[in-house]
Amino acid sequence: MAKSPHNTLLFRTLSVLSPLTLLLVWELLARIHAIDTRLFSSPSLIVQAFAPLALSGELILNTLVSVQRVVLGFVAGAAPGIVLGMSMGLSPFVRSAVEPMIAATYPIPKLAIMPLILLVFGLGETSKVFTIAIGVFYLVVINTMAGVLNIDKIYLDVAKNFGASRKDFYLTVAFPGALPLIFAGLKLGMGMALILIVAAEMSAAKAGVGWMIWRAYDMFDIERMFVALIVLSVLGYIFSLLLDAVERWVVPWKQQ
């Protein structure tokens, strides 16, 4: 009953219609001056601001700068996160040595250590990439370790029975078995990276989507700010689609 074709069409129409309605209401409220367009802008004003930003190449440039930082930081955080998480999952020795440190430092908000990072790495690219890397690292390391620890013990027995070497354990059991949770960590990490890029570009940046937002704030250019916000949301969407695609490719055995 619930899944009749009629209903499917209804739901689909609804999910297109409701954001459109919201935009319409927003536009309408702006036109009749029920909301202050200096603060909340309006869809039409944002579209007008978008065109020159896009055509001048300014938007593309800032987007690329941020994308580069996010990708570098993401890889720099995820790669050691996976390796360390795997070791922690497989070796009680490594786990008991490292886990207390991770547990103690994980709750520190990553934004709180940004000033320290700036002092250590200076105002250049490194500090921004590092900030993102730290945030991604924690989520990936914790999830990877959980992924290894969650592997059913029977598979370790099978590997042992078939004479698996240490390397075989890693490559044929621990890594593939942990992949679903590794991807869960990567997706959370990507969300974190997008949060941190805006914060990282707040200080000492000369380009980037986050920088655009803070610059728009300084200049009280609300439309510009909204354009940057939209770019961020589109970026987040594209990154999550990419991760989903990679996951489907790497973890084809995961049950839908």
Add this chain to the structure above:
Amino acid sequence: MAKEPGIKLEGVSKCFESRTGPVTALETIDLDIRDGEFFCIVGPSGCGKTTLLRILAGLEDSTSGKVLVRQGGGNRPLNSMVFQEQSVFPWMTVRANVSYGLRLRGVPAKERNEIAASYIRKIGLSKFADCYPHQLSGGMKQRVSVARAFANDPEILLMDEPFGALDEQNRIILQQELLRIWEETHKTTVFITHSIDEALCLGDRVLIMTAHPGRVKAIIDIDLPRPRDIAEIRTTLHYNELFQTVWLTLRDEVLKGKELEMAQGK
């Protein structure tokens, strides 16, 4: 064929530490399993059959006693186990699962794929060779697990109720196939089952274990002629006599096992 002991257990005991205190799973097991023998084990559930097999596989250490396994020559692996529970790797296709042992031993891809393909054909899953386990039924997964052990070509096959989860038809087909392969190779096989019929159809001897803790209650020779045809053998008088003997020996233990389970409130 030399009938020196392939596997020898002397006073093997196993005690587990559990939250409710120590649990004695096996108590002073003495056992000779001959080279090339098909050795079956039956016993009430919880009597330590799996534990015994895991000790033979080297996955568990005995608490006391000696376990001697005759080391074969060459680079053939010592033993391969078919586990009682689902143990097929979810992240590997049927083909990769079946060739797992060969891959670890560094057999070239082409050769191991050929070997795997022939065993996949034997278990009737050729159409599913490139499928992942989540696309298979429970019984099909168990067949993959059997093929994985066989393809590895070990000295000793250890099978823990491998056909327990199969439906009757598939079970008979696989028993027949197992018999055929075994009669070709005469590989030392230790086979746990909860079916007296299965033990009689397949085995040279059957060990009957006592209820918790597991001890050797009796070892009965199954002197039915080989090669065997499962359908035929069941109609013989001697099969029925053996069935009686095994059942009468086992019955008291099964009842005792039931009482124990009730007492533990399981």
